[in-house]
Amino acid sequence: xxxxxxxxxxxxxxxxxxxxxxxxxxxxxxxxxxxxxxxxxxxxxxxxxxxxxxxxxxxxxxxxxxxxxxxxxxxxxxxxxxxxxxxxxxxxxxxxxxxxxxxxxxxxxxxxxxxxxxxxxxxxxxxxxxxxxxxxxxxxxxxxxxxxxxxxxxxxxxxxxxxxxxxxxxxxxxxxxxxxxxxxxxxxxxxxxxxxxxxxxxxxxxxxxxxxxxxxxxxxxxxxxxxxxxxxxxxxxxxxxxxxxxxxxxxxxxxxxxxxxxxxxxxxxxxxxxxxxxxxxxxxxxxxxxxxxxxxxxxxxxxxxxxxxxxxxxxxxxxxxxxxxxxxxxxx
Amino acid sequence: xxxxxxxxxxxxxxxxxxxxxxxxxxxxxxxxxxxxxxxxxxxxxxxxxxxxxxxxxxxxxxxxxxxxxxxxxxxxxxxxxxxxxxxxxxxxxxxxxxxxxxxxxxxxxxxxxxxxxxxxxxxxxxxxxxxxxxxxxxxxxxxxxxxxxxxxxxxxxxxxxxxxxxxxxxxxxxxxxxxxxxxxxxxxxxxxxxxxxxxxxxxxxxxxxxxxxxxxxxxxxxxxxxxxxxxxxxxxxxxxxxxxxxxxxxxxxxxxxxxxxxxxxxxxxxxxxxxxxxxxxxxxxxxxxxxxxxxxxxxxxxxxxxxxxxxxxxxxxxxxxxxxxxxxxxxx
Numbered sequence: 001x002x003x004x005x006x007x008x009x010x011x012x013x014x015x016x017x018x019x020x021x022x023x024x025x026x027x028x029x030x031x032x033x034x035x036x037x038x039x040x041x042x043x044x045x046x047x048x049x050x051x052x053x054x055x056x057x058x059x060x061x062x063x064x065x066x067x068x069x070x071x072x073x074x075x076x077x078x079x080x081x082x083x084x085x086x087x088x089x090x091x092x093x094x095x096x097x098x099x100x101x102x103x104x105x106x107x108x109x110x111x112x113x114x115x116x117x118x119x120x121x122x123x124x125x126x127x128x129x130x131x132x133x134x135x136x137x138x139x140x141x142x143x144x145x146x147x148x149x150x151x152x153x154x155x156x157x158x159x160x161x162x163x164x165x166x167x168x169x170x171x172x173x174x175x176x177x178x179x180x181x182x183x184x185x186x187x188x189x190x191x192x193x194x195x196x197x198x199x200x201x202x203x204x205x206x207x208x209x210x211x212x213x214x215x216x217x218x219x220x221x222x223x224x225x226x227x228x229x230x231x232x233x234x235x236x237x238x239x240x241x242x243x244x245x246x247x248x249x250x251x252x253x254x255x256x257x258x259x260x261x262x263x264x265x266x267x268x269x270x271x272x273x274x275x276x277x278x279x280x281x282x283x284x285x286x287x288x289x290x291x292x293x294x295x296x297x298x299x300x301x302x303x304x305x306x307x308x309x310x311x312x313x314x315x316x317x318x319x320x321x322x323x324x325x326x327x328x329x330x331x332x
Numbered sequence: 333x334x335x336x337x338x339x340x341x342x343x344x345x346x347x348x349x350x351x352x353x354x355x356x357x358x359x360x361x362x363x364x365x366x367x368x369x370x371x372x373x374x375x376x377x378x379x380x381x382x383x384x385x386x387x388x389x390x391x392x393x394x395x396x397x398x399x400x401x402x403x404x405x406x407x408x409x410x411x412x413x414x415x416x417x418x419x420x421x422x423x424x425x426x427x428x429x430x431x432x433x434x435x436x437x438x439x440x441x442x443x444x445x446x447x448x449x450x451x452x453x454x455x456x457x458x459x460x461x462x463x464x465x466x467x468x469x470x471x472x473x474x475x476x477x478x479x480x481x482x483x484x485x486x487x488x489x490x491x492x493x494x495x496x497x498x499x500x501x502x503x504x505x506x507x508x509x510x511x512x513x514x515x516x517x518x519x520x521x522x523x524x525x526x527x528x529x530x531x532x533x534x535x536x537x538x539x540x541x542x543x544x545x546x547x548x549x550x551x552x553x554x555x556x557x558x559x560x561x562x563x564x565x566x567x568x569x570x571x572x573x574x575x576x577x578x579x580x581x582x583x584x585x586x587x588x589x590x591x592x593x594x595x596x597x598x599x600x601x602x603x604x605x606x607x608x609x610x611x612x613x614x615x616x617x618x619x620x621x622x623x624x625x626x627x628x629x630x631x632x633x634x635x636x637x638x639x640x641x642x643x644x645x646x647x648x649x650x651x652x653x654x655x656x657x658x659x660x661x662x663x664x
Contacts, residue, residue: 028360028382033423034450047382049614050360091365111611118366278654279443282381282616282647315614319658322610326651326658 007254008155010201013162013194016063020160023062023095025051029171029309035280039296041303044177046168047283049315053115055241055289056164056191056313057081057088057151063160064149065092073098078146080104080126080133082240083112084314085151090119101146103137109240110318129234152188153248161191165198168309172203179203181301182309183263183292186210186219187242189251191313196258206309208260209301211291213237213267220262222247223255238267238321241288241314263301268328269294275329277312284322289314339586340487342533345494345526348395352492355394355427357383361503361641367612371628373635376509378500379615381647385447387573387621388496388523388645389413389420389483395492396481397424405430410478412436412458412465414572415444416646417483422451433478435469441572442650461566484520485580493523497530500641504535511535513633514641515595515624518542518551519574521583523645528590538641540592541633543623545569545599551579551587552594560584570599570653573620573646595633600660601626607661609644616654621646 030045048056065073077100079089086102093100099121104113105128116123124140126133141148150157165182172179182199186192192210199206210219216237221229228247235243265273270287273294277285285293292310296303362377380388397405409432411421418434425432431453436445437460448455456472458465473480482489497514504511514531518524524542531538542551548569553561560579567575597605602619605626609617617625624642628635 025360025362028357030357030382032384050362052364054614278616282386284610284614284616323655323658326655
């Protein structure tokens with residue numbers, strides 16, 4: 001399929017699934033009866049933290065990398081990222097047999113730096129308070145003839161992330177569930193947009209809740225203003241994966257066409273959600289990846305008698321922060 | 333199928349799968365490239381810690397409970413257990429619409445007690461240093477007309493646990509892997525025996541390694557002596573799930589017919605394996621459930637160029653012990 005429209009369609013998501021499915025894990029859709037009781041609804045949790053490289057980002061990266069012409073791909077790739085997209089691109093490059101440089105903020109978590117060093121050909125750093133990562137990324141790409149893989153404002157990347165939504169819908173049907181709503185964390189919007197496209201056909205009446213860190217609701221504000229809004233450059237949040245500076249134009253276009261509502265969560269609510277996932281689901285979720293579960297657990301929305309999907313998008317969390325979860329997360 | 337032989341066959345495992353599959357999670361078979369490098373082989377990890385109730389035990393319990401005549405089941409069930417089998421029986425009872433009492437040791441972990449209290453109709457305690465849990469269990473069963481569900485020495489329970497092995501083989505084939513060996517933790521032997529039966533047909537040359545706590549190798553000794561050996565009554569080990577007093581006769585009969593080798597692991601090796609699962613696989617594994625991964629990680633067996641299956645059988649671990657994993661587990 002070509003890119004005839006400005007935003008991906010369901011067919012583009014299906015193409016992506018065909019391209020990447022033998023290289024990604026079909027992560028389970030977990031249901032726990034105790035969790036349902038605590039959340040006050042039937043909750044199906046897409047444990048995407050179990051994905052290769054510990055986050056969903058490898059899906060979009062693989063779809064983009066396989067879509068590139070072999071002679072372009074061969075010259076090498078570059079990505080800027082808080083960590084998970086860099087990991088996804090570096091892993092996709094290795095799988096496709098090419099190289100990738102990854103540009104990380106100096107504030108990246110230890111586990112993401114360590115993992116990027118394993119996967120990437122080279123890891124570079126930028127200062128998130130002073131540097132514009134997009135400018136640096138483009139410069140290095142131009143200088144070395146590399147292809148810059150955008151983290152969210154890319155047609156094929158959004159289509160790849162949408163495979164999370166395809167699987168979520170398929171697995172919900174397998175489990176005889178009709179989804180009334182889906183909760184997903186949001187930063188640039190690639191994952192949320194991909195899921196919105198998948199939901200539209202299978203569960204057209206399902207509401208998509210996008211979850212952001214408190215005071216850093218750039219997508220929530222963008223959906224109201226109708227144009228891409230920005231976050232402050234020095235965000236204070238433990239949710240490192242979802243505090244990026246801007247939202248994507250492609251994701252925003254997609255999300256404006258759907259029934260989307262914005263919710264925000266605090267660091268404390270996220271620690272509690274990570275603890276709940278540890279105790280009941282036995283999965284390790286990173287702060288940004290636990291935002292959607294946190295929104296449901298802290299009862300931001302009335303969900304009585306509803307069946308919902310919750311995406312836990314990543315699990316790349318440092319031991320030190322996880323130790324805080326084990327102590328501070330026990331609010332129930 | 334009836335129980336014509338003394339031990340279950342592949343057909344009995346398939347019957348079990350048909351009975352229970354809509355009530356259990358088809359847990360993923362995870363592969364991580366960094367993990368492969370660390371372990372020095374291709375490792376496919378069956379993340380059975382993600383199973384409902386946090387352990388594989390619900391499979392055997394459900395198969396037994398659905399196999400019971402409805403009028404028998406209706407009178408109620410009882411199980412004795414270090415926790416996971418009790419949880420499995422209590423959950424199976426709820427799913428089948430009957431009641432279950434669970435008999436736990438006073439030394440059971442907090443998380444197992446808490447979870448049993450949620451699932452079971454009643455939780456009772458015994459002193460593992462003084463009481464014989466089998467005698468108490470039988471007495472209560474007789475007094476109240478309940479059916480005692482044995483944790484491992486039961487034809488239908490072994491067949492149910494074997495569904496872990498069926499899935500492991502199916503998923504390995506889906507991932508184009510030919511298994512040279514499978515590592516699984518062992519106590520009474522129900523899980524190991526079930527897996528042995530499943531392996532035999534699909535990967536007849538695969539060696540089954542059963543992993544036990546150091547100095548508590550009752551199955552290893554039983555396989556040598558040819559009769560059921562016992563553990564001391566006051567075992568010192570963090571692997572609470574696999575320190576039970578005796579092995580099962582049915583499991584021992586099964587295991588003696590297969591190519592089985594015994595390996596043992598220390599508490600420290602298990603903490604390291606739990607840390608590895610946290611860091612690379614993003615799953616929470618309990619000490620007993622991490623024994624097989626620990627055996628591979630600590631290079632007990634030469635596995636160069638091999639493709640292996642590793643079962644992580646449960647994830648019911650207290651926060652306090654997991655905090656130790658985050659600190660003490662970092663031996664690499």
